[in-house]
Amino acid sequence: MRLIIREDPKAVAYYTANYVRQRINEFKPTRNRPFVLGLPTGSTPVEVYWHLVDFYKRGEVSFRNVITFSMDEYVGLPRSHPESYCSFMHRHLYDHINLRPENIHMLDGNAEDLAAECQRYEEKIKEVGGIELFLGGIGPDGHIAFNEPGSSLESVTRVKTLAYETVLANARFFGGDVNKVPKLALTVGVGTVRAAREVLLIITGAHKAVALAKCIEEGVNHMWTVSVIQLHPSAMVVCDEDATLELHVKTVRYFKSIEQVQEQLIGRQNISLKGSISKLVGYDPDQAYRPIADPSANEKSALDTDSSDVSHQDESDQGSITDSADDDQYSVDQSEDDGESDNVQEMDRNTLSATELTASGSSEANGTRTNGSLVPAAVTGNPF
Numbered sequence: 001m002r003l004i005i006r007e008d009p010k011a012v013a014y015y016t017a018n019y020v021r022q023r024i025n026e027f028k029p030t031r032n033r034p035f036v037l038g039l040p041t042g043s044t045p046v047e048v049y050w051h052l053v054d055f056y057k058r059g060e061v062s063f064r065n066v067i068t069f070s071m072d073e074y075v076g077l078p079r080s081h082p083e084s085y086c087s088f089m090h091r092h093l094y095d096h097i098n099l100r101p102e103n104i105h106m107l108d109g110n111a112e113d114l115a116a117e118c119q120r121y122e123e124k125i126k127e128v129g130g131i132e133l134f135l136g137g138i139g140p141d142g143h144i145a146f147n148e149p150g151s152s153l154e155s156v157t158r159v160k161t162l163a164y165e166t167v168l169a170n171a172r173f174f175g176g177d178v179n180k181v182p183k184l185a186l187t188v189g190v191g192t193v194r195a196a197r198e199v200l201l202i203i204t205g206a207h208k209a210v211a212l213a214k215c216i217e218e219g220v221n222h223m224w225t226v227s228v229i230q231l232h233p234s235a236m237v238v239c240d241e242d243a244t245l246e247l248h249v250k251t252v253r254y255f256k257s258i259e260q261v262q263e264q265l266i267g268r269q270n271i272s273l274k275g276s277i278s279k280l281v282g283y284d285p286d287q288a289y290r291p292i293a294d295p296s297a298n299e300k301s302a303l304d305t306d307s308s309d310v311s312h313q314d315e316s317d318q319g320s321i322t323d324s325a326d327d328d329q330y331s332v333d334q335s336e337d338d339g340e341s342d343n344v345q346e347m348d349r350n351t352l353s354a355t356e357l358t359a360s361g362s363s364e365a366n367g368t369r370t371n372g373s374l375v376p377a378a379v380t381g382n383p384f
């Protein structure tokens, strides 16, 4: 598992959105081979969606061959209600990008047969080949989607009773009135999330610090359902400094040091987007076995250049917009041809900043300590 720690929620949102952009572009989705993306609701991902819309408007990513699945939905709340997750997803993302309507999948909390609706959802996910990347947030009690404490770690999409803590937490979206918060929801299961080929969790704020600590430092436990990501072969948590408040100092330093080693010593060019290492280019062992001078300096300069205020970004970092559009104003290539990928110019990875590309591993078996810094031992294979 990778833990990426950024200064604040803004930096977390930018890192995450940029990661999603790069994953989609690297995947080169086509109509026959779409990129299947699982998406969360909640306040945490709002800024991620804002950036994704912005990237789309700049022509840096296309969603034409992306299929989405939302994580959850309240039961009994009209779809048109402003706080339904259907409204939320349209308001923050779907209404502003070039997703094909038929590629948008959401649970229907008003279905006559809720169990059948959940089964239909699972089947649909399988039918499109499974989820490539599942983005998720968590609740303060460590729930993922609406998988409250005690949920089976093998669970699939189903009806769930909300924990009182979740009802209280979500009352802020219903004028602070707990009575107005639906008490039931449809949610993908813990097993549904685990089945995704990659999971990326966004965790920000001191109120989620205990949950993050349970997720990272303790065992896999159904009382903290998010902890199941320890079992996932390709999982990443992107969090802010506040969310690390309950972690041991050495845990925080460890994960930061892994990122520093990869960034400064192994070299970004050798690390794939998902964090694996298969070959080494320009790797100088003499350089690699030097102590890291100032682990925080690189981070600070990266954040300086990585401002989430996208209006200040270097125009040269933009992908090109090509070909004609058939139904939207942004002229991203929306070829209908089977086998044809979206014509979004690939970003030059070497021009991207550290916050966009760095990856970290979690196994200390990958390194040894010299002068207090972790340096790589065997530089082959997947670091996590």
Ligand SMILES: N[C@@H]1[C@@H](O)[C@H](O)[C@@H](COP(=O)(O)O)O[C@@H]1O
Pocket: 040, 041, 042, 043, 044, 045, 071, 072, 136, 137, 138, 139, 144, 145, 146, 166, 170
């Ligand atoms: N069902 C959603 C979760 O999927 C989400 O992760 C959580 C956190 O929301 P926020 O990001 O607002 O803290 O809220 C709800 O409970």
